Each structure stands twice: as structure tokens, then as C-alpha cells.
Amino acid sequence: xxFSSRSVLFLSWTxxxxxxxxxxxxxxxxxxxxxxxxxxxxxxxxxxxxTVSRRPEQLSRASAAVHVITRDDIRRSGATNLPEVLxxxxxxxxxxxxxxxxxxxxxxxxxxxxxKLLVMIDGRSIYTPLFSGVFWDMHHTMLEDIxxxxxxxxxxxxxxxxxxxxxxxxxxTKEARDTQGTLVSVASGNYEPFIGxxxxxxxxxxxxxxxxxxxxxxHDAFPAPGGGDAEDAWERAQGGFRADWHTSGxxxxxxxxxxxxxxxxxxxxxxxxxxxxxILQPDTIRTRGGNLLARFSRSLESEADVTLQAYYDRAIRxxxxxxxxRHTADFDFQHRxxxxxxxxxxxxxxxxxxxxxVENTFDVSLDPSRKTLQLFSLFLQDDIEVWADRLIVTxxxxxxxxxxxxFEIQPGARLSFKPRERHTLWAAVSRAVRTPSRAERGVxxxxxxxxxxxxxxxxxxGRVTSFFGSPTYRSEELIAYEAGYRVQPLDTxxxxxxxxxxxxxxxxxxxxxxxxxxxxxxxxxANELRGESYGLEVASTWHPTRTWRIHGSxxxxxxxxxxxxxxxxxxxxxxxxxxSPRHQWLLRSSVxxxxxxxxxTWFHFVDELPAREIDSYLEMNMRLxxxxxxxxxxxxxxxxxxxxxxxxFTPSFIQNRRAEIPRTFYGQLAWNF
Amino acid sequence: xNSAMSKQVSRWLFLSIALIACAPGSxxxxxxxxxxxxxxxxxxxxRFVAWPPANQETQGSLVIGVLGECPLNAPLQQATADQxxxxxxxxxxxxxxxxxLGEIDVLFISLTDREAIRSLLQSLEGRPVLxxxxxxxxxxxxxxxxxxxxxxxxxxEINQTAAxxxxxxxxxxxxxxxxxxxxxxxxxx
Numbered sequence: 001x002x003f004s005s006r007s008v009l010f011l012s013w014t015x016x017x018x019x020x021x022x023x024x025x026x027x028x029x030x031x032x033x034x035x036x037x038x039x040x041x042x043x044x045x046x047x048x049x050x051t052v053s054r055r056p057e058q059l060s061r062a063s064a065a066v067h068v069i070t071r072d073d074i075r076r077s078g079a080t081n082l083p084e085v086l087x088x089x090x091x092x093x094x095x096x097x098x099x100x101x102x103x104x105x106x107x108x109x110x111x112x113x114x115x116k117l118l119v120m121i122d123g124r125s126i127y128t129p130l131f132s133g134v135f136w137d138m139h140h141t142m143l144e145d146i147x148x149x150x151x152x153x154x155x156x157x158x159x160x161x162x163x164x165x166x167x168x169x170x171x172x173t174k175e176a177r178d179t180q181g182t183l184v185s186v187a188s189g190n191y192e193p194f195i196g197x198x199x200x201x202x203x204x205x206x207x208x209x210x211x212x213x214x215x216x217x218x219h220d221a222f223p224a225p226g227g228g229d230a231e232d233a234w235e236r237a238q239g240g241f242r243a244d245w246h247t248s249g250x251x252x253x254x255x256x257x258x259x260x261x262x263x264x265x266x267x268x269x270x271x272x273x274x275x276x277x278x279i280l281q282p283d284t285i286r287t288r289g290g291n292l293l294a295r296f297s298r299s300l301e302s303e304a305d306v307t308l309q310a311y312y313d314r315a316i317r318x319x320x321x322x323x324x325x326r327h328t329a330d331f332d333f334q335h336r337x338x339x340x341x342x343x344x345x346x347x348x349x350x351x352x353x354x355x356x357x358v359e360n361t362f363d364v365s366l367d368p369s370r371k372t373l374q375l376f377s378l379f380l381q382d383d384i385e386v387w388a389d390r391l392i393v394t395x396x397x398x399x400x401x402x403x404x405x406x407f408e409i410q411p412g413a414r415l416s417f418k419p420r421e422r423h424t425l426w427a428a429v430s431r432a433v434r435t436p437s438r439a440e441r442g443v444x445x446x447x448x449x450x451x452x453x454x455x456x457x458x459x460x461x462g463r464v465t466s467f468f469g470s471p472t473y474r475s476e477e478l479i480a481y482e483a484g485y486r487v488q489p490l491d492t493x494x495x496x497x498x499x500x501x502x503x504x505x506x507x508x509x510x511x512x513x514x515x516x517x518x519x520x521x522x523x524x525x526a527n528e529l530r531g532e533s534y535g536l537e538v539a540s541t542w543h544p545t546r547t548w549r550i551h552g553s554x555x556x557x558x559x560x561x562x563x564x565x566x567x568x569x570x571x572x573x574x575x576x577x578x579x580s581p582r583h584q585w586l587l588r589s590s591v592x593x594x595x596x597x598x599x600x601t602w603f604h605f606v607d608e609l610p611a612r613e614i615d616s617y618l619e620m621n622m623r624l625x626x627x628x629x630x631x632x633x634x635x636x637x638x639x640x641x642x643x644x645x646x647x648x649f650t651p652s653f654i655q656n657r658r659a660e661i662p663r664t665f666y667g668q669l670a671w672n673f
Numbered sequence: 674x675n676s677a678m679s680k681q682v683s684r685w686l687f688l689s690i691a692l693i694a695c696a697p698g699s700x701x702x703x704x705x706x707x708x709x710x711x712x713x714x715x716x717x718x719x720r721f722v723a724w725p726p727a728n729q730e731t732q733g734s735l736v737i738g739v740l741g742e743c744p745l746n747a748p749l750q751q752a753t754a755d756q757x758x759x760x761x762x763x764x765x766x767x768x769x770x771x772x773x774l775g776e777i778d779v780l781f782i783s784l785t786d787r788e789a790i791r792s793l794l795q796s797l798e799g800r801p802v803l804x805x806x807x808x809x810x811x812x813x814x815x816x817x818x819x820x821x822x823x824x825x826x827x828x829x830e831i832n833q834t835a836a837x838x839x840x841x842x843x844x845x846x847x848x849x850x851x852x853x854x855x856x857x858x859x860x861x862x
Contacts, residue, residue: 036713
């Protein structure tokens with residue numbers, strides 16, 4: 001394979017040379033935080049602080065259901081993949097289908113091709129307009145370099161636009177200046193023979209910083225139900241950099257980029273028009289891609305600021321049944337004028353250009369095979385302080401134009417009320433749309449089961465089951481009603497409660513092309529479902545002692561969908577309702593034993609998924625870490641300790657081999673110098 | 674599954690680690706929490722502010738009061754432990770009202786309610802108390818020193834008029850490092 005020898009080597013040597021060069025450039029001052037009082041005033045003014053940054057502070061008063069996964073949470077979770085980290089957030093549904101496939105959604109509608117969640121890494125959207133969802137096995141970032149993950153349940157469409165229907169996941173990596181020095185981490189375990197990361201941060205000037213990283217991950221195949229392995233082993237290499245320039249504390253320029261390559265085994269069940277009607281074809285999916293992003297922000301007088309951002313992203317996914325080559329160019333502008341007496345206005349615009357080229361097969365094809373899509377949008381939001389420091393009303397709307405459905409308007413109104421210190425009540429009503437994906441407009445998927453035309457004849461040709469996109473497919477619509485309460489009754493105890501009622505219209509149905517017969521073997525996408533979902537999410541954090549933290553959360557989700565009059569859809573209602581767990585809870589204990597030890601235990605319960613014949617399960621993860629020196633850490637992690645193996649989800653549309661998620665262990669060495 | 678790739682990568686990793694391990698030692702910049710730095714500043718303020726002589730005579734120790742629940746307490750206790758400024762021992766008191774705190778020289782106000790701060794400052798009017806807070810409108814409300822975060826460092830703003838009316842003399846050294854508050858500078862939100 002040409003990549004494995006050449007590109008990896010090239011990437012490797014580039015990184016090595018950069019790292020070596022960076023070593024020479026290293027210059028800077030380190031402050032001893034132990035006795036700051038010995039520093040002069042001038043020195044004190046230069047000490048960087050790990051401040052609770054502006055945004056999370058605002059988030060504590062935000063009028064939305066927000067959960068922040070901190071870098072500490074990520075490290076202590078023992079997770080080795082991004083979707084596994086997301087299990088920490090309440091109100092999300094995260095299920096692993098096999099070694100490199102996940103289904104992730106917020107507030108229901110979970111599926112491998114879940115399509116109501118917006119996911120971003122440093123302001124770069126990673127959902128694909130192919131199906132309006134995320135290929136979780138393509139996108140990665142070094143978990144050690146993540147500053148925090150903001151998980152917003154509920155629509156964020158007034159600010160973020162289409163696809164921010166049921167939730168937003170905003171992954172924010174650390175600034176280059178927070179990743180100075182060198183980090184080397186190596187892990188190995190029973191299903192992950194090698195995970196290696198190396199990152200080096202250097203100072204380029206008085207206030208400009210750079211980091212480069214390289215990460216390699218190998219994963220063995222998981223067991224298949226009924227024996228054997230699921231033929232889902234994988235391997236991935238990724239490298240990248242981030243550079244930040246600060247000028248005089250008011251302007252900031254960030255340049256960052258990544259390159260990746262993955263080889264992902266997958267066994268596809270492919271339909272045949274003749275007996276035996278179906279074959280299992282092992283394949284190795286090749287994923288390749290990269291991105292480059294530049295962001296400039298400048299603080300102006302009176303809390304005003306302006307941000308400009310541009311990025312380019314390329315993602316290629318090459319499989320035996322489909323090849324997708326996708327380019328995205330995105331330009332974003334955001335401005336906050338000086339805040340007046342009561343108003344805090346934010347407005348901005350975005351232009352996104354997608355162009356793709358696909359290679360079709362009998363199994364999966366897209367019509368047309370090349371397409372360019374443009375998206376324009378403008379948003380305006382005003383935070384109005386109605387009652388000083390008590391009541392803030394936020395009004396906003398996004399107006400966007402896409403090539404499929406034209407103009408879409410997505411307004412929202414929110415209010416946040418602080419009756420007294422440490423209590424925040426909030427409520428919101430918003431409209432969001434999920435615009436059609438490429439697939440919903442023009443896909444043809446031929447899949448099993450294949451039904452013999454003449455069941456009596458063993459040599460009879462068969463009819464494959466087909467799903468077609470439709471050129472008349474429209475946007476799905478949501479009106480969401482939400483409310484929440486955040487309270488901190490004690491210094492050591494906090495609660496966060498959110499309630500929601502979502503009213504959906506024009507949801508995707510799969511209508512049989514030949515209605516009123518029992519032999520449905522082909523379907524087309526239509527907007528003939530509607531329904532409601534409602535639920536409750538509670539999260540709490542308690543610090544019984546300075547060295548012990550307990551975090552718990554519970555999520556309740558109910559979904560009631562129904563067909564519009566005239567719809568013949570035989571399957572979707574039951575499938576959607578039965579693919580997201582009704583109850584989920586999580587309990588996490590983090591203990592610092594003495595100074596050098598960390599001990600984390602994590603239980604999570606996920607209710608049954610009747611549509612997928614998945615039983616409810618309770619699982620436990622545990623991590624023990626020892627830090628004999630400040631910069632060196634040894635850790636042992638065990639995951640899924642309560643069951644030797646079990647299924648969490650099943651494939652949709654594209655039939656690949658099912659897998660069971662086994663008990664896994666790994667050990668990790670990390671040092672930072 | 675792709676041993677060529679793995680081999681290359683492990684070889685590279687080995688090389689990189691060897692290279693970096695041999696390189697001259699790098700500096701691992703340590704950071705402090707926001708409130709550790711603020712505590713160190715508070716300690717420093719006591720050295721660069723002169724109180725009217727009456728304060729020194731009537732009170733033995735130099736008292737820093739902290740009003741409201743605040744993560745400053747622990748680092749401030751540490752920063753001021755066994756410290757003596759101008760012959761006066763530093764003492765930290767915490768409380769939820771002025772009455773509880775008693776006679777104080779420095780007051781750190783950790784409240785977010787603008788009106789509460791305003792009335793508190795009014796009741797302190799004319800008393801030689803160095804008031805400090807991180808409320809964004811503190812200096813506009815008549816407080817003396819306001820902490821804020823600029824470029825991820827702690828900075829401070831001084832309202833000289835407020836200091837003078839309280840009878841405090843702030844050294845020019847401290848003033849030279851501060852952002853000076855002038856009335857009408859900021860639109861009050």
C-alpha cells in the first residue's frame with residue numbers, strides 16, 4: 001500500500017525534523033507556582049493563569065442544557081477514542097457497533113447514520129453532508145490535547161445553523177502555549193496492541209507558540225456474536241500542528257492542521273441477484289484526509305471583538321461498496337459590537353462550499369456522482385439584560401440558504417433568570433431544521449435481504465431490498481421547548497436539571513415504492529413522519545472531601561412517532577423509537593490517593609434497545625494511575641469489566657458484520673518533559 | 674493487518690524518542706491558578722499601599738477581609754502565613770457581612786450582585802479600607818482595585834479617586850503597573 005511506506009515516513013520525518021528544530025528554539029521562563037509571593041509585581045503580571053475561561057463561566061449561566069467535559073475528565077476516563085469520551089455527558093446516546101463504528105446522538109434518534117447532531121473540532125465541522133452525520137472512525141484528535149468538550153443538548157440552530165437540531169458537540173483543543181515541552185505516551189492492551197502519541201511544543205517568539213504531534217493507533221478485531229472475530233481490526237496514523245500568535249494581548253492568530261490515514265477492516269454483507277443471494281465480503285476501508293484552518297480574532301474596545309476563520313478539509317473514504325471523496329471550504333465571520341447599556345449583540349456570517357466525487361457500485365450509488373453544494377448563512381443574536389444581573393433574555397435567529405431547500409429560518413428565544421447567587425433557571429423555545437443530505441436526495445442502497453422471486457425454485461433470481469433517495473425530500477423540522485435549573489446548594493455540591501419537549505415534523509420515512517403489497521423490497525425517502533420526544537436529564541457533582549469527587553447523571557428519554565396520513569412506512573417508527581435507550585445513568589468516582597495516585601471508577605447503565613434486540617446493560621470501567629514524579633505517569637485501565645462481552649448496537653442500512661464489545665485492559669506510560 | 678506501516682511507525686517513534694531524549698533539557702512552564710496569583714497580588718498590594726497612621730495605631734495586625742464565598746481563601750491563607758508588612762502581621766478573616774469581619778484594612782469582595790456591591794461600598798465610604806474585587810464594574814461602582822484577566826494573565830485596574838477619598842496612598846510603582854480607571858471610560862453595563 002503506497003501510503004503505509006511513503007506517506008507515513010514522510011509525515012514522520014517532517015515531524016521529527018520539526019521536533020528537533022523546536023528543541024533548539026525552546027526558550028522561556030518557568031515560574032515556580034509554589035511561592036508566588038516571592039515574585040515581584042512585574043513577574044506576577046506575567047504569570048499565566050489556568051483561569052476558568054470566559055466561556056465556561058458564561059456556560060454556568062447559559063440558558064441551555066450544557067455539559068462540559070474537562071481535560072481532567074478525559075484523562076481520568078481512560079477512553080482511547082473520541083466517542084468513548086462522549087459517554088461522560090448526560091443526555092447523549094453513545095453505542096459502539098464494532099471496533100471502529102459508533103452510533104452517537106443527543107436526545108434520541110440514535111443510529112450509525114444519526115443525523116441531528118453537529119460536531120465540531122476547533123470550529124471545523126466534522127459531519128459529512130453525505131448523510132448529515134459523522135464517520136467517527138475518520139475523525140480524531142490527540143485526546144491529551146483537548147482542552148474541553150462542550151456538549152449542548154437541544155437545538156443550537158439560531159447560532160450554529162442546520163444540523164444543530166438535537167445537540168452540538170464542540171471539541172476545543174488546547175492552545176499551543178498550554179502544550180509546551182514534550183509528551184510521549186505509549187499504551188498497550190489486549191485489544192489495542194499499540195497506541196503511541198508524541199507531541200512537542202515550542203516557543204517561537206515572545207508570545208507565539210507551536211506544537212506538532214503524531215499519533216498511531218492499532219486495534220484488533222472484536223469478537224463476533226456466535227464466535228469468530230468481526231473482521232473489524234483497524235489502524236490509524238495522524239499527525240498535525242497548531243501555532244498561535246498573540247500580539248499585545250488583543251489579537252490572536254491560530255493556524256492548525258492535521259493529516260490522517262486509516263486502514264479499517266470491515267466485512268460487508270453484499271446482496272447478490274442470484275442464489276446464494278448474499279456474500280460476506282471482507283474489505284479494508286481506506287480513509288485519508290487532512291485539513292488546514294486559520295483563525296484570526298481581535299478584541300476591540302468595551303468587550304467588542306471580531307473573529308475571522310477559514311478552513312479547508314478533505315476526506316476520502318474508499319470501500320469495496322463505495323468511494324467518497326469530499327472537499328469542504330468554509331469561511332466564517334463573527335462580530336460583537338461594543339456592548340451597550342443592556343444589549344450584547346453577536347452577529348456573523350458563513351459561507352461553505354462542498355464539492356464531492358463518488359464512485360458507485362451495485363451496493364451503494366449516489367446520483368449525481370459529482371456535486372457542488374453551497375451554503376450561505378447569517379445570524380444575529382442579542383443578549384438583553386432585562387433586569388440587571390438577574391434576568392437575561394436572548395433573542396436570535398439564523399437565516400441560511402442551501403441548494404436543496406432554499407432559505408431556512410431558524411429563530412430562538414431563551415431566558416436565564418438568577419433569583420439569587422448559585423441558582424439559575426432557564427427556559428427556551430427554538431426552531432431548528434435538518435436539511436437534506438446528499439444520500440436522502442440521491443442514494444440507492446441495494447442490500448440484503450434478497451427475496452427469491454419464486455420461493456419454490458432454488459435457482460430463482462432474487463429481488464434485493466433497495467432504499468432510494470428522493471429529489472423531493474425536504475427538511476426535517478423541530479420546535480423544541482426546554483427548561484432547566486442549575487443550583488449549587490453547597491460549595492461542594494451542584495445539580496443541573498434539564499427538561500425538554502421536542503415537537504418534530506417532516507421526519508424521514510421510508511415509503512414502499514409499490515404500496516399496498518406485502519412484498520416491500522424497495523423504499524424511497526419521504527417526509528411522512530412526525531412525533532414528539534420528551535425527557536429529563538439530571539447531573540450532579542459532589543466533592544465529599546478535597547480528594548474525592550463523585551459525579552452522577554441520569555437521562556430519561558421517551559419518543560412517540562407516528563406516520564402522517566397516507567404513509568405506508570412499515571418500519572421506521574418502531575426502529576427509531578426502539579434504538580435509543582429510555583433510561584441511562586452514570587456514576588463516576590474520582591479519588592486522589594495520597595499525592596501520587598489516582599483511582600477512578602465509572603459505572604454506566606444503558607437501557608434495552610428493543611428495535612435492535614440489545615439487552616440493557618450495566619458496565620464498569622476502572623483506572624488506576626501512579627505518578628511517581630510530576631512529569632511521569634503509569635496507568636492501568638480496565639473497561640467493560642462486568643460482562644465478558646456484549647453487543648451495544650447493530651448496523652443500519654449498510655450491513656456489516658455485527659460485533660460484541662469485550663472486556664478490555666490496557667496499560668499506559670506517559671511522560672511530559 | 675498492515676505490518677509495513679507499523680514497522681515504519683515504530684522505527685520512527687523510536688528515533689524521535691531517542692532524538693528528543695538526547696536534546697538539551699526543555700523547560701516545562703508551570704502555571705498557577707487564577708486565585709493563587711490573585712492572593713499573591715493581594716499580599717503585594719499591602720506592601721504598596723499606605724494607610725493613614727491611625728490604622729496602624731489602632732490595630733495590631735493588618736487585616737485582609739474576604740467577603741463572600743470564594744476560592745481565594747485557601748491560597749490567601751497560604752500567601753499571608755507568617756508575613757509581616759511594615760511591622761504588622763498579616764491576618765485573613767472571612768465572613769458574610771462587614772459586621773462579622775470587624776476592623777479591616779483590605780476587603781476582597783466576592784459578590785456578583787452589582788447592587789449589593791454598591792451598597793457595601795457606600796457603607797465603607799470614608800473608611801480607609803482598600804477594596805478589591807473581580808467584579809467587572811467594580812471600579813466604576815467606586816471600588817479601588819479591580820482584577821481582570823487579560824491575555825490569560827491577571828491584571829488590575831485602579832480607581833485613584835476612590836483610593837484618595839478613602840485616605841489611601843498608592844505607591845507610584847503599583848500605579849505604573851495598573852490600568853488606571855477614568856470616569857466615563859467604560860460604558861456601565
